[in-house]
Amino acid sequence: MNPGALAQMLEDHGQDALLFAEHTHIPASRESPWPEGPPGTALPRKYWHSYDLFVALTAAAMATTKLRVGSGICLVIERDPIVTAKAVASVDHLSGGRFEFGVGAGWNREEMSNHGTDPRKRMAILRERVEAMKAIWTQDEASYSGEYVNFERIWSYPKPAQRPHPPVLVGGDGPTVLDRVLAFGDAWMPNWRGDDTLFDRINELRSRADRHIEVQILAAPPDPGVLERFERAGVRRALHWLPSGPAGPVQQSLDVWEDAIVQFTGG
Secondary structure, X not given: OOHHHHHHHHHHOOOOEEEEXXXXXXXXXXXXXXXXXXXXXXXXXXXXXXXXXXXXXXXXXXXXXXXXXXXXXXXXXXXXXXHHHHHHHHHHHHOOOOEEXXXXXXXXXXXXXXXXXXXXXXXXXXXXXXXXXXXXXXXXXXXXXXXXXXXEEEOXXXXXXXOOOOOXXXXXXXXXXXHHHHHHOOEEEOEOOOOOHHHHHHHHHHHHOOXXXXXXXXXXXXXXXXXXXXXXXXXXXXXXXXXXXXXXXXXXXXXXXXXXXXXXXXX
């Protein structure tokens, strides 16, 4: 399905949001293991058969009026922060303030190296680029000075429709991810891997935070029992992967997801 048709389907079904993943490319020869499968598992073809993130987001936003659209996640370490700040602000402005900016450093070291990013420095680069984009969104004449990002007195419009900027959802579930969420995030967006320690980390995040920070969970299963546990933990949103394919398989997967929601809510 094209992104606009998919977004319209989800809005018609009363779903809340649609997030798109991002890979600019996949190196044909790589050593980085795919974190979603057992060692040696072949990477699914969908990883390198995808639209440009912001082209897909624009199509989805223009096909809908209420659906939230976002990135899950945008690989900021592979993007110029000034160009990306413009793209984020443009989609948020055109959609009337419906954009959510999921960010992360990614897992494919060969992919990020092809963009000139040293994988060993990716977390520091991620932080500076997000901070620099916030300056661009919130300042009429923006400046930023860091180790990896530097610019002085720039004008960039439009500004986002949301104030002060679209919510920044920090993806990942590594050992230091909560530090990044607390440093520059409005929400944490980990993957559900069936590991109960996630709930302990949600409690840790809340105990360390000095402000309200939402939790949204990627890769939620169509299981009403798991959805109930998310609710008890105060999770704001559960996100379920839909297949890449034609309308039939997408509709079938959506039916299964919505059936789980009906069981969870009781009708």
